[in-house]
Amino acid sequence: MKTYLIDLDGTMYSGNTNIDGAREFIAYLQEKGFPYIFLTNNATRTKTQAKEHMLNLGFKNIKEDDFFTSAIATAKYIAKNYSERKCFMIGESGLEEALKEENFIFVEDKADFVVVGLDRKANYTKYSEALHHILAGAKFIATNSDRLLANNGLFDLGNGATVNMLEYASGVEAIKVGKPYQTILNILLEDKNLKKEDIILLGDNLETDIKLGYEGNIETIMVCSGVHDENDIERLKVYPTKVIKNLRELIKE
Template identity: 40%
Template sequence: MKSYKGYLIDLDGTIYKGKIRIPAAKRFVERLQEKNIPFLFVTNNSTQTPEKVVENLRVNFDIYVETNNIYTTAIATADYIADLDSNKRSVYAIGELGLKQALLDRNFYFEETRPDYVVVGLDYDVTYHKFELATLAIKRGAKFIGTNADTNLPNERGLVPGAGSVIALVECSTQQKATYIGKPEAIIMEKALKRIGLKKDDVVMVGDNYMTDIQAGINFGIDTMLVYTGVSTKEQIQKVNIKPTIELDSLDEWQIEND
C-alpha cells in the first residue's frame, strides 16, 4: 500500500453528505492531523470564503481545520489569473463574496468597462445587467474565465442551477468558451499542488465523484482515491476506461503512513 506525503480532498460527498455527517471522514482528517501530513480540501464551491468553510466544518461536522487547509475554486481562479500576467490586475466578476475576496486577496481590483479579465462563478443574485457588463467586456477583449462547469447543485429542494449554468449564458451571449478552472480541469490541481508544496508523485486526490474529483486527478496525472460515500457507484466505475488508483467503501479502510 502506497503512502502519500499529502492529500487533496473533496468536501461534499467525501467529508460530509449535504448536512449528514460521515464519521469515517472525521476520523480520516484527525489521523492526518495526528501525523502532521499536509492536506487541502479542494472544492468547486466559489461562493464561500475559507473562513466560512472552516466554520461550517467546525459547527456542523465537528471537524477542526485551519483556513490554509481550504482551497476553493475561487482561490484557484485568483491564483491562475495572477500567474498569467503580473501587469494585468483589473477584473469584472460575477460571483459571491468567496470569489470577490479571493480576487482582492491577490491584489486585483474591480473594473466594469474595460477589465483585463471577466471571471464568472455562481451568483445567487445575478441580474441581466451583470450579464450585460460581462458580455460587453469580453467583446472588448477581456479574457473570459469560468470558476467551474458544474451545471447543477444539489440542495434540499433538488438540483438547482450551478456555476456552469451562469457561465453558459455568458458563453452564449459572447460566442466564446470560458477557460474553466475547477474540477475536472487540471488547472485547479496544478494550483493546489503548488499551494501544498509537494510533487505529483507525493499526493493523491480523494473524492466521491468520478466525473469531477477523479477526472481532475486523472487529467493532471496524479493518483486518485474514490470513496463510495457520495455520487459515484461501483456499477458506474465498472464501465469507465480509466479506473481510480484506489477504491474504498469507507475512508476507515485507508491506512495512512504508519497507522
C-alpha cells in the first residue's frame, strides 16, 4: 500500500477557499486506511496551525503528525549537516517552531546561518539585515523557492521571490531544501522510514510537486486545481504519471 504525499496550497485549498473534491478525497483515504502525509513547501504555519486551518475548512480527523513542511525539513537538514546553531531567520511561526525544535538560537549578529522562509510582515530593513549576514559569511539556506502562492483564487508572491532577491543582491546562491529539490524528500523518507517506491506524489504545481517526483523517478498525480494545468506540461517539460481535473477522480467505490 503506497503512501500519498499530498500538497496543500492549490491542492487541498487555496488560501481560505476549499478546493472541490479535496475534503471528500481525504475522507476516502481515511475510510479505506490509505496512508498519507501532507508535504508542503509552505513554511509559515506550525503543525498545530496547519491542522486548525484544515479543520476550519471542514476537513475531519486531521492530526499534527499528518504534516511535513519545508520548515521542518530545513531545520532537520541544517541540524544534520552542521554543528553551528546561531541563525538569523526571515519567516513566520512555522519556521520558528521547527528551528527551535532542533535547538537553534536566534541572533541579530554573527549568525552562522540565514534561513529564509515566507514572511508576510518582513520589510526592507529585515531583508537588508539578512543580506549583511550573508555577505559576512553566514550560510544562506532557503526553505523553498516557490514563485507563487495560491490564495483565494489569486496568486501572491512566493518565497522564491525573496530568495531570488537576496541571491541577486549577495551574489550567493541559497541552499534550497523544499520541493522540487530532493533534499526534502530524502529527509522525509528517512524520518518516516519510507522508500521511493512506497510513495505517490500528489500536487498541482509542475515546478515543485511534480518535478520532485519526475526527477526522482517517483509516481506522480497532477491535479489541475492550482498553479498549473495540462497545457503547461509540454511548456515546462515536466511530465506527471497521471493528470486529473478533480480529486474525486481518485475515489473508487
